[in-house]
Amino acid sequence: MTDLNPTVPPHPADSPPLLEIAGLSVDFRLGSSVVHAVRGVDLRVSAGQTVAVVGESGSGKTATALSVLRLNPEPPCVYAGGEIRFDGRDLLALSDKELGRLRGRDISMVFQDPMTSLDPLQRVGPQVAEVLRHHQGLHRARAREQTLAALEEVGIPEPERRYRQYPHELSGGLRQRVMIAMALVGRPRVLIADEPTTALDVTVQRQILDLLVDLQRRHAMAVVLITHDLGVVAETADHVVVMNQGRVVESGSVLDVFDRPVDDYTRRLLAATPRLEPA
């Protein structure tokens, strides 16, 4: 494990973005009706930085996140405008094959419900190992070894035993850890986590957030963390993007946005957030 020098900010604010979403518009076309789910969203994230995307349900957070790897179902989804630049390339313009090579290796996703990524009929270890075999062409034994190391890194006790278990045999927290292991085993430079702790109890949420922050620091990943919980934002993010009805209504450093929210909607979100101690 590499310890960061605490006196050096791990990511100068002016470092170039690794991932940049510019003017993204996403529509869902159902028959004659169109839902403009994402309307000109801008977002940039640098290596070692965490950008939180907050907003209420239906505000377009997931549609934005899925666009990065073009995972929105087409149809009904239509990418109506904008660019998503990663490493100088526009992801929206890549072929499926090129994009497939990026998935899991350069850019990974973690979802709220681990079962969207885990096959219920397969043991969890081989599922993680499969990612390595696919992306790095590793042989069975080597992939297994690295998978065990990955399970251990995400804090799964008894990785040998867990390797052989099925998803339903694991608690929600452990399943989420497996999914994080699967997302990170290819050492991606960008991690997009869509409400990774929303379905979990606070104590398990705390562990998963600590884990994500730790892994991010260790690997200097760029993280886009989607959440509707401003508490989670305050604890993990450097930068916040507030979405409402498909638009970015506010964007800034976490301190600025919490101290001096300029948008009315942001203020309302802050006011509605329950707190243990009065603000």
Add this chain to the structure above:
Amino acid sequence: MTTTAPATAPSSPVLVELDGLRKEFGGGHGSVAVDDVSLTVHEGETLALVGESGCGKTTLTRLLLRLLAPTAGRVCFEGRDLATLSAAELRYLRRQMQVVLQDPYSSMNPRWRIADVVAEPLITHDPAARGRRGRARTRERVGELLEAVGLDAAMRDRYPHEFSGGQRQRVSIARALALEPRLVVLDEPTSALDVSVQARILALLAELQQRHGLTYVFVSHNLAVVRQVADRVAVMRRGRLVEVGDAAQVFHEPRHPYTRQLLDAVPIPDPRRARRAGGRAGGAHGTRPGADAAAAGPPAAGGTGGSGG
């Protein structure tokens, strides 16, 4: 739940008393979902029941409502042991105890109009609600109830799927109030809602409590929400109560380490404070002074290697 209601609810009369309640599922070798729970609920108070999922909160409320029979122990409503009541007496008593669940949609017949959903308890429990004259009266009452929960009476002819999550929760509150209950069990009533909707539902519940002198048992895993509503808090862990006390005491001077653990896990929606708190996730921030980074303690992976939840 209200600011005017006395926070010292225990001085008001006991409405429900749980005494040595135990519930086992699955016969002799089954699991114990509720284990030796004794607790009182006082008239007019909001008693919050908190704990992680699977700790037995819902089972305890089902025992309280006698939707489940306990393996051992008793539930008394105003001093009467529910197990000794006849079916007719129990039916009458049920009118006074209602429940609102996290996901009201699952308990609503999708083919019923909202008016029928709200009227159902009236029609089941109240002979006066039936017949031609009853129907007119019921219609009027449904309109009143919808308005009492902040919905437009004209919405009565719509179907559940036409409502948002927050509106559906209002409908289920209207239904719970139809029979003018004294006790309402709210089982994670806002857990599935967005924060701004949650805030409005909590305000509505407070207003209704004040207006109707309701007693609430409020189940939640979110301590920050509990903080807004509870007069007293009961903390549950693995089927047992580990701590019961006034909200102020439980939040400021928790007696049980598990309560402390639950409190510490709640994310603080204040970046400065979150960053000051040691050992929290708040971490790799360029904006943060280096000294704080050191205070945040070692990276978490080692520390989270336990059972992993």
